[in-house]
Amino acid sequence: MSLERPVAPDPYELLPAAGSFSVTSTDVADGDQLALTYVHDSAGGENRSPQLSWSGFPAETKSFVVTCFDPDAPIPSGFWHWVAVNLPVSVTELPTGAGADDASLPGGAFHVRNDMGSKNYVGSAPPQGDMPHRYYFVVHAVDVEALDVTGDATPAVVGFNLAFHTLARAVITPTYRH
Structure with missing residues (x-):
């Protein structure tokens, strides 16, 4: 079975314009394959x-x-791997593994x-032999201290709220092919 299909557009180009700022990582880099970690x-x-x-x-x-x-998942809605909400403005770094659970967040x-249905980071796992998938790690600068969402919200509801409260985005996009 072939999963050949066109590359999805950059999902953030489809949203209302926002400013930008810098995100870096000691673990991942734009365009580089994710390590197994x-x-x-x-x-x-x-x-x-x-x-x-x-x-x-x-x-x-x-x-x-x-x-x-991951906009390259073989489904129309893409795949949300991680959504961490309401990080204080004083926080400008998350260490490796901060996506483990709520207790790992500041x-x-x-x-x-x-x-996947869990409240944490879930790593990449594209179908074996599929094209390289892009993983958009995005830090959204928000104009309110807390989005009006709860832990029961879906990524879509968080995204809808972000559409009205995002001042700027910082993006780093590694890839992975299994």
């Missing part, structure tokens, strides 16, 4: 979220949301369910 255990990985640091965000920023999205930040 950040891959789902079903694909031989360790299922750990990568380290992320950010700077240069707008002065009006009051909180952050960190997400990881302040009152919390996870919403990813597309």
